[in-house]
Amino acid sequence: MTTMTEASVREFKMPDVGEGLTEAEILKWYVQPGDTVTDGQVVCEVETAKAAVELPIPYDGVVRALHFPEGTTVDVGTAIIAVDVSGGAAPAAEQPAPAAEQTPAPRPADEPKAEGSGRQPVLVGYGVATSSTRRRPRKGPEVPVQQASTAIQTELNGHGAAPQAASAVKERPLAKPPVRKLAKDLGVDLTTVVPTGPDGIITREDVHAAVARTQAPQQEAPVAAAPAPAQTPVSYDTTRETRIPVKGVRKATAAAMVGSAFTAPHVTEFVTVDVTRTMKLVEELKQDKEFAGLRVNPLLLIAKALLVAIRRNPDVNASWDEAAQEIVVKHYVNLGIAAATPRGLIVPNIKDAHAKTLPQLAESLGELVSTAREGKTSPAAMQGGTVTITNVGVFGVDTGTPILNPGESAILAVGAIKLQPWVHKGKVKPRQVTTLALSFDHRLVDGELGSKVLADVAAILEQPKRLITWA
Numbered sequence: 001m002t003t004m005t006e007a008s009v010r011e012f013k014m015p016d017v018g019e020g021l022t023e024a025e026i027l028k029w030y031v032q033p034g035d036t037v038t039d040g041q042v043v044c045e046v047e048t049a050k051a052a053v054e055l056p057i058p059y060d061g062v063v064r065a066l067h068f069p070e071g072t073t074v075d076v077g078t079a080i081i082a083v084d085v086s087g088g089a090a091p092a093a094e095q096p097a098p099a100a101e102q103t104p105a106p107r108p109a110d111e112p113k114a115e116g117s118g119r120q121p122v123l124v125g126y127g128v129a130t131s132s133t134r135r136r137p138r139k140g141p142e143v144p145v146q147q148a149s150t151a152i153q154t155e156l157n158g159h160g161a162a163p164q165a166a167s168a169v170k171e172r173p174l175a176k177p178p179v180r181k182l183a184k185d186l187g188v189d190l191t192t193v194v195p196t197g198p199d200g201i202i203t204r205e206d207v208h209a210a211v212a213r214t215q216a217p218q219q220e221a222p223v224a225a226a227p228a229p230a231q232t233p234v235s236y237d238t239t240r241e242t243r244i245p246v247k248g249v250r251k252a253t254a255a256a257m258v259g260s261a262f263t264a265p266h267v268t269e270f271v272t273v274d275v276t277r278t279m280k281l282v283e284e285l286k287q288d289k290e291f292a293g294l295r296v297n298p299l300l301l302i303a304k305a306l307l308v309a310i311r312r313n314p315d316v317n318a319s320w321d322e323a324a325q326e327i328v329v330k331h332y333v334n335l336g337i338a339a340a341t342p343r344g345l346i347v348p349n350i351k352d353a354h355a356k357t358l359p360q361l362a363e364s365l366g367e368l369v370s371t372a373r374e375g376k377t378s379p380a381a382m383q384g385g386t387v388t389i390t391n392v393g394v395f396g397v398d399t400g401t402p403i404l405n406p407g408e409s410a411i412l413a414v415g416a417i418k419l420q421p422w423v424h425k426g427k428v429k430p431r432q433v434t435t436l437a438l439s440f441d442h443r444l445v446d447g448e449l450g451s452k453v454l455a456d457v458a459a460i461l462e463q464p465k466r467l468i469t470w471a
Helices: 144-158 163-171 177-186 204-225 227-231 250-259 276-286 298-311 358-373 445-461
Strands: 009-015 024-031 042-047 053-057 063-067 073-075 077-082 120-121 125-131 265-275 318-321 326-329 335-336 339-341 344-346 387-391 410-416 420-422 427-441
Touching: 042 077, 042 250, 073 326, 177 204, 227 335, 250 344, 265 445, 276 298, 276 445, 298 335, 298 358, 298 387, 298 410, 335 358, 344 410, 427 445
Parallel strands: 335 387, 387 410
Antiparallel strands: 009 077, 024 042, 024 073, 042 053, 063 077, 120 125, 265 427, 318 326, 339 344, 410 427, 420 427
């Protein structure tokens, strides 16, 4: 009978996009065991911390097994689907188990790895050459992962242990950097954790399980002392409350905002400006043949105004390198545009926005917005931003105190444009007015520099002819 360890079976692993992501959630499977797949066919859709992406399979064959059900978060590098490239049908005994039992067993250390055509899948397409990097052999006697795990589990359960197996695993526990950091933060010794991941790798769940085991005895004493309060479970009225798991884009956004707010010392400055002339220019550009088929709106001119202000004050376009203790001044501008999507807030950016003409900038803005609304923004489009614009005015809000996008030095918030009484040429007249707010990292942007940038943006929007004279 054909087994899962034969060379004809390829294990397709959760790919690494190379953007620092360590896990992804399987949103939807497009194939089932027994289905025939072809090279390049999309087999599932996954959601990383940055975007939803479809994964293509890099070979022909028949689906043998789906290792994880929909809704499961899987670490990068973990096998998620098995495909028989010989074309044989999946045996009935190897159909996927129920969702609660679908965790695949660890791969034995001597199992042959499927190299296929030498290509590794990535989240967007495939074709990356196989790396020549090999894991350094572990020191000490060879002990199968399953045997070592069983030995440690037996010891933790109080039934003795196999000293040789335990010592072999304790010597060099395998875990990814984020998992090691989690263990350090929780005070967990990785040598005492039972690995359940592929090839004996310790996962986040393993670390949390180790914490639960150590805390269980401590929690029993209060229960015995005060049984009534401790035994009363916390209940929630599902008709009055809804609990939503924090994951995907929301989880990434939360982590990024907390990290930014408590790492970079924020300063926010405000200015209220008459943008009547800018609004007139917007209407004129809509009739210009150079902008035929392009979306022209106030955000276009606000973005151009910020780019000109950065050109006049280049030191604001920088980032703080904590490790090297250096300020990195960028000689390019990747302009981020905060966008609200059904999956949450994302900030894709326009690469080299500083080098674009006004029509080119309008085209890039239109593509960015439409792609974000369709939920097709790629992870690469959200990397490498230098400054950001967030348009809270579309919600009728006057202004706000925006939080910096991690790794950036400034973010401009644009409020609603409203008709207000304004002193114009010595008389009070109704004018179109808005409020701008600029938040910046006070480690590398002083108050003077931040004020100059904000004042320049306001001056351009008040007199848009400065787009020509200052540029």
